[in-house]
Amino acid sequence: MKKILIIGSKGFIGSHATTYFLAQGLDVLGCDVVVDYIDKKYILVDATNANFHSIFQKYTFDFCLNCSGAASVPDSIINPFRDYTLNTYNVFKILDAIRQYQPNCTFINLSSAAVYGNPKQLPVKETDELNPMSPYGLHKMQAEEICKEFHTIYGLKTACLRIFSAYGEGLKKQLFWDLYQKMKNASEILLFGTGDETRDFIYISDLLFAIECVLKNADADHNIINVANGESFKIKDVAHLFASFFSTKKRIIFNNKVKEGDPLNWKADNQILLRLGYRNKISIQTGLEKYYDWASRC
Numbered sequence: 001m002k003k004i005l006i007i008g009s010k011g012f013i014g015s016h017a018t019t020y021f022l023a024q025g026l027d028v029l030g031c032d033v034v035v036d037y038i039d040k041k042y043i044l045v046d047a048t049n050a051n052f053h054s055i056f057q058k059y060t061f062d063f064c065l066n067c068s069g070a071a072s073v074p075d076s077i078i079n080p081f082r083d084y085t086l087n088t089y090n091v092f093k094i095l096d097a098i099r100q101y102q103p104n105c106t107f108i109n110l111s112s113a114a115v116y117g118n119p120k121q122l123p124v125k126e127t128d129e130l131n132p133m134s135p136y137g138l139h140k141m142q143a144e145e146i147c148k149e150f151h152t153i154y155g156l157k158t159a160c161l162r163i164f165s166a167y168g169e170g171l172k173k174q175l176f177w178d179l180y181q182k183m184k185n186a187s188e189i190l191l192f193g194t195g196d197e198t199r200d201f202i203y204i205s206d207l208l209f210a211i212e213c214v215l216k217n218a219d220a221d222h223n224i225i226n227v228a229n230g231e232s233f234k235i236k237d238v239a240h241l242f243a244s245f246f247s248t249k250k251r252i253i254f255n256n257k258v259k260e261g262d263p264l265n266w267k268a269d270n271q272i273l274l275r276l277g278y279r280n281k282i283s284i285q286t287g288l289e290k291y292y293d294w295a296s297r298c
Contacts, residue, residue, distance in 0.1 A: 001025065001026065001027045002026050002027065002062045002063065003026065003027040003028075003029070003059075003060065003061050003062050003063075004021055004026050004027070004028055004029070004061060004062065004063040004064070004065060004215075005029050005031060005055070005059070005061045005063070005064045005065070006018050006021070006028060006029070006030050006031065006065045006067060007031045007032070007052075007064065007065070007066045007067060007068045007094065008031070008032055008066065008067035008068030008069065009030030009031055009032050009042070009067070010030070010032040010033075010034040010036075011032070011067055011068065011071075012071075012166075012168075012170050012171050012204075013067045013110065013166065013204070013207065014030070014032065014065075014067035014068070015170060016168070016170065016204050016205075016208055017065060017067060017208055017211065018030050020205075020208040020212075021208075021212075024212065028041065029041050029042070029043065029059060029061070030042040030043070031043040031044075031045055031055065032044070032045070032068070033045055033046070033047035033050075043055055050090060050093065052093050052094045052096075052097040053096075053097045053100070053101070055097070056097040056098060056100070056101040056102050056105075057101050060102060060105075061102060061105045062104075062105065062106065063105065063106050063107075063108065063215055064094065064098065064105055064106070064107045064108065065108045065110075065211065066091065066094060066107065066108065066109045066110060067110055068086065068090065069086045069087040069090065069110070070082065070083045070086040070087055070136065071112075071136075072136065072173070073114065073134045073136045073137075073259070073260075073261040073262065074259070074260070074261070075136075076134055076135040076136035076139070076261070077134060077135060077260060077261060080135040083135050083136055083139055084135070084139050084142075087136070087139040087140055087143055088139045088140075088142045088143050088146065091109055091143040091146050091147070092146050094107065095107060095146060095147065095150040095156065095158075096150075098150075098156060099150060099154045099156060103154065103155065103156060104157075105156075105157075106157040106158070106159070106215075106220070107147065107150075107156060107157065107158045107159070108158075108159045108161065108211065108214060108215070109143060109144070109147055109158070109159070109160050109161070110161055110163055111140045111143065111144055111160040111161055111162045111163065111224075112136070112137065112140045112162060112163055113162050113163065113164040113165075113200075113226070113228070113263075113266055113268065114132055114133070114134060114136055114137030114140055114261075114263075115130045115132050115137050115140050115141040115144065115162060116128065116130060116131065116132075116137075116162075116263070116266070117130070117131035117132050117133040117137060117263055118131065118133065118263045118264055118265070119263075119265070119266070122232070122265060122266075122267040123230060123267045123268055123269040123270075124226070124266070124267065124268060124269060125226075125269040126162070126224045126225065126226055126269075126272060133261050133262075133263060134260070134261030136261065137261070143160070144160045144224065147159075147160050147222060148222050151221070151222035152222070157220045157221065157222075158222050158223070159214055159218055159222070159223040159224075159225065160222075160223070160224050160225070161210070161211065161214065161225050161227045162224065162225065162226050162227060162268075163202070163207065163227045163228075164199065164200040164201070164202060164226070164227065164228035164266055164268050165199040165200060165201045165202065165228075165266070166201075166202050166203075166204060166207050167201060167202075167203065167204070167287065167291060168203050168204025168205070168207075168287065168290070168291060168294075169204065169290065169291065169294035170204075170294075171204075171291075172298075175191075175235070175238075175239070176242055176288065176291055176295075177295070178191075179191070179239055179242055179243070180242075180292070180295045183243060183246050183248070183250060186250070187250070188250055188251045188252075188253060189239075189243070189250050189251065189252040189253065190253050190254075190255060191235070191239060191252065191253070191254050191255070192254070192255055192257055192258065192259050192262075193235060193254055193255070193256070193257070193258055193259075193262075194236075194254050194256055195234065195235050195236030195239070195252075195254040196234055196235070196236065197234070197235045197258075197262075197263075197264050197265060198232045198233060198234055198235070198264075198265045198266060198267065199232075199233060199235065199238075199266050200228040200229060200230065200231055200232060200233075200266050200267050200268045201229070201231070201233060201238070201284055201287070202227065202228050202229055202280070203280075203282035203286075203287035203290070205281070205282060206229070206280045206281055206282050207227060209278065209281070210227045210273055210278050211227075213273065213276040213277045213278045214273075214276060216276075216277075217276040217277055218276060223272075225272050225273055225276075226268040226269060226270050226272065226273060227268075227270075227273060228266075228267075228268035228270050228273075229268075229270065229280045230267065230268055230269065230270040231267070231284075232265070232266070232267035233284060235254075236252070236254065238284060238288065239252055240252060241284070241285065241288060242288050242291075242292065245288070245289065245292045
């Protein structure tokens with residue numbers, strides 16, 4: 001039985017990944033900074049100074065999936081050192097522990113489309129120029145360079161997954177959570193931007209299937225892979241679609257102001273992911289219905 005360590009197992013993607021890979025028959029060990037007195041297959045680490053060396057000395061893994069780190073562009077601008085520590089420095093610490101104790105363990109790091117900034121052309125390919133617009137994007141780019149370093153110099157097997165706009169149950173931030181709260185509580189809905197900005201959305205179950213495809217089918221090398229559906233949706237269109245699930249109809253207004261660090265348009269070239277066997281199963285309509293149903297129960 002293959003064994004996988006999921007770092008950040010209490011977060012949005014990490015918690016879903018834990019459930020998903022247990023169902024796939026993997027031996028899963030979780031790891032995070034949140035106290036859990038019940039789960040026996042879970043390791044608590046220090047939020048300020050995580051000791052990954054002790055983990056890789058004690059346990060053996062086939063895979064290490066790093067779902068940890070900060071995931072907020074605005075917060076990275078306010079607290080850049082915190083963002084650097086969680087998204088860059090910790091990646092180095094994990095890889096250094098793997099290098100010393102388990103060099104045959106494949107390391108998969110969750111990167112971000114934020115490394116691209118505003119792409120010069122769409123769909124954006126993995127080989128296109130990187131131009132991050134925020135500390136978050138810059139630190140994710142630096143983490144990718146660290147993965148390349150440990151592959152090139154030490155021969156470690158690494159993969160960096162550039163995730164685009166992921167959403168799904170459990171995500172209590174970003175566009176759809178903000179929209180849900182405002183639909184419940186505000187007389188009218190005010191959103192940033194013009195509404196013509198575009199994103200390439202991927203539902204959480206599709207994201208997990210994409211990770212599975214990478215685990216099973218990517219070569220033992222240093223891989224950079226876009227994780228997205230290769231579809232472009234305008235923010236105003238998905239906002240109105242989501243709002244249509246509510247019985248109360250409200251006006252949606254865009255303030256024509258772009259948030260600092262936010263790109264205008266994203267659409268991924270996902271040919272590498274498709275060659276690994278990925279096909280999306282959840283449409284934007286179905287995904288938003290699932291998200292609405294979950295948010296209604298919160």
